[in-house]
Amino acid sequence: MLKLSNINQFYGQTHILWDIDLSLAKGKCTCLMGRNGVGKTTLVQSIMGNLKIKKGTIQFKDTDITHKSIETRAYMGIGYVPQGRQIFSQLTVEENLRVGLAAKRSRAAKIPDLVYSLFPVLKEMRNRRGGDLSGGQQQQLAIGRALVIEPSLLILDEPTEGIQPNIVHEIGSIINRLNHELGLTVLLVEQKLPFIQMVADDFYLLDRGRNIANGCLAQLTPNLIKNYLTV
Ligand SMILES: Nc1ncnc2c1ncn2[C@@H]1O[C@H](COP(=O)(O)OP(=O)(O)OP(=O)(O)O)[C@@H](O)[C@H]1O
Numbered sequence: 001m002l003k004l005s006n007i008n009q010f011y012g013q014t015h016i017l018w019d020i021d022l023s024l025a026k027g028k029c030t031c032l033m034g035r036n037g038v039g040k041t042t043l044v045q046s047i048m049g050n051l052k053i054k055k056g057t058i059q060f061k062d063t064d065i066t067h068k069s070i071e072t073r074a075y076m077g078i079g080y081v082p083q084g085r086q087i088f089s090q091l092t093v094e095e096n097l098r099v100g101l102a103a104k105r106s107r108a109a110k111i112p113d114l115v116y117s118l119f120p121v122l123k124e125m126r127n128r129r130g131g132d133l134s135g136g137q138q139q140q141l142a143i144g145r146a147l148v149i150e151p152s153l154l155i156l157d158e159p160t161e162g163i164q165p166n167i168v169h170e171i172g173s174i175i176n177r178l179n180h181e182l183g184l185t186v187l188l189v190e191q192k193l194p195f196i197q198m199v200a201d202d203f204y205l206l207d208r209g210r211n212i213a214n215g216c217l218a219q220l221t222p223n224l225i226k227n228y229l230t231v
Pocket residue numbers: 011016034035036037038039040041042043
């Protein structure tokens with residue numbers, strides 16, 4: 001589904017990511033993990049085309065997308081929930097969802113029923129401003145906005161950051177539904193182990209810009225957790 005080969009990334013002269021190979025299995029939830037500052041967001045930004053790739057390649061559904069635009073990635077079915085949610089606080093909930101629709105080719109595109117059925121609170125609050133929503137509701141809006149293009153791959157960057165525990169569980173259930181019932185492939189950046197255990201099939205562990213371990217979740221040993229994750 002998504003295949004990264006030998007990705008290297010830089011900020012100016014600083015080498016941030018080193019020779020990253022990553023392959024996502026279709027229909028699985030893969031967790032990209034590692035402590036603060038190891039390069040998770042940089043990798044996701046590289047996948048999304050927000051950072052230009054200087055070395056390495058990215059394939060999505062057997063097409064080379066390494067140098068394709070952000071818009072092309074959306075047309076091809078990659079949905080993205082950025083770190084910090086990035087809700088437009090002055091726009092209504094519905095307007096925020098419509099921003100996501102701009103990435104669809106069809107002019108007649110409408111917000112899919114799925115979004116409001118997954119997140120009834122967004123329907124109830126569709127005329128309220130994004131800035132009036134709680135953190136958990138904003139996170140639901142950010143996920144809903146990524147889903148309006150009906151993606152086949154959904155990438156979420158730390159969706160539980162700053163969210164109350166009961167809402168974290170709700171977000172985990174939604175990810176499981178998207179993954180198991182609708183067959184979406186999910187790439188999740190996450191550090192919280194209980195949440196990872198709730199949703200992930202596979203993992204990639206980064207440390208100082210390098211992939212130091214990957215496999216199915218059962219292969220995430222206590223030693224790896226102790227040495228490379230903040231628990
Ligand atoms: N725009 C930037 N310019 C220069 N350096 C950056 C920039 N963004 C991130 N960095 C640096 O690159 C490294 C990787 O950062 P990145 O945000 O990818 O890590 P992360 O694993 O996502 O961390 P976190 O969990 O805190 O979000 C860090 O050392 C960070 O300080």
